[in-house]
Amino acid sequence: MLLDINRVVVAFSGGADSALLAHAANAVLGPERVHVVTAVSPSLAADERADAEALAGELGLRWSAVETDEMTHAAYRVNDADRCAHCKDALMDVLVPIAEAESATVVLGVNVDDLGDHRPGQRVAIDRGARFPLVEAGLTKDEVRACSRRLGLRTADKPAAACLASRVPYGTEVTVDVLSGVERAEAALRRLGFDDLRIRHYDDTARIEVPIDRLADVVDRRGAVVAAVIASGYRYVTLDLEGLRSGNLNAALAPDGA
Structure with a gap:
């Protein structure tokens, strides 16, 4: 699921899904072909941002933080059923240029269970070229956690922390x-x-x-x-x-x- 991608930019929140994806990509592709990026905005708790940076260091990941501007868009602030789509669009606005500069593909830590909820941002990400390797591997949330435990990742039992x-x-x-x-x-x-x-x-x-x-x-x-x-x-x-x-x-x- 990763070898055919070659280079990746991982949307890295520091949660169980993105941590497993980043760790696997780093192991398979090598750190020179993996760039993990944490999107920073008022919708990300400061503690989560700090933990993502710390985790990236622990795992030996090439990490950076970028700011997203969803709060400047009225369509996002109005908070209708498409809020997630506007947020994901803002995320892709910053990740796509990074990926293009590195001849890489944007990958997101979406698992199979996520496909059953109302998450319009997933379609936006796909339309803008992102891939979901955990979905391609058929991994559910429980399986993500089980794999993380086997690998010794401290995020294996980390509670989900949505925006x-x-x-x-x-x-x-x-x-x-x-x-x-x-x-x-x-x-x-x-x-x-x-x-x-x-x-x-x-x-x-x-x-x-x-x-x-x-x-x-x-x-x-x-x-x-x-x-x-x-x-x-x-x-x-x-x-x-x-x-x-x-x-x-x-x-x-x-x-x-x-």
């Missing part, structure tokens, strides 16, 4: 202030030991999502949790009793809104 804009319900404008508030609240809760979580933004209300088996922990530490989220800029704090569901805001796109 901060995914915390904002469709129809609510995406702004730097909104994303910063989400980032502060999530960082505060991680400091309390909740590593796998989402803060869903509803104006002055934060809806906390954690895995079902951590709901009781949030309740037990209610005082500290509420104080941390309010200190991040929210007025009200709620807990989603259905637990953490990746991409659950996409349910609003269903015909019946469910």
Whole structure:
């Protein structure tokens, strides 16, 4: 899946998928033919950016960071069902020139499970020449994690960390202030030991999502949790009793809104 590509530019978030892809590419093609690039914008938490750089160093990857400008586009900020497409377009705007300069192909860490969700950015990436080697290899998310464990990658069990804009319900404008508030609240809760979580933004209300088996922990530490989220800029704090569901805001796109 990689030998026929020859040179690659890897969109590198530092998550389980892109880490496995980058590590495999580095092993198969060699570091001189692999360039991993982290896209930096207000939708990427500062902790995630720092971890991506650190991970690249640990894995011996040729790494760089580039800024994307999706926040300057009204079509992105309006946050309709095509937000992801506008974001991916901005990503490809910076990755394609890098790839062209190196006679390389842009590759993204998309796995088979990702194909079943509402992710219009995938079509944009394909239309602009990107490839999905993990999909070509038929790897699901569980298989990505299993392969990562066998290879000793510390990202094997790293919780998924979608862009901060995914915390904002469709129809609510995406702004730097909104994303910063989400980032502060999530960082505060991680400091309390909740590593796998989402803060869903509803104006002055934060809806906390954690895995079902951590709901009781949030309740037990209610005082500290509420104080941390309010200190991040929210007025009200709620807990989603259905637990953490990746991409659950996409349910609003269903015909019946469910």
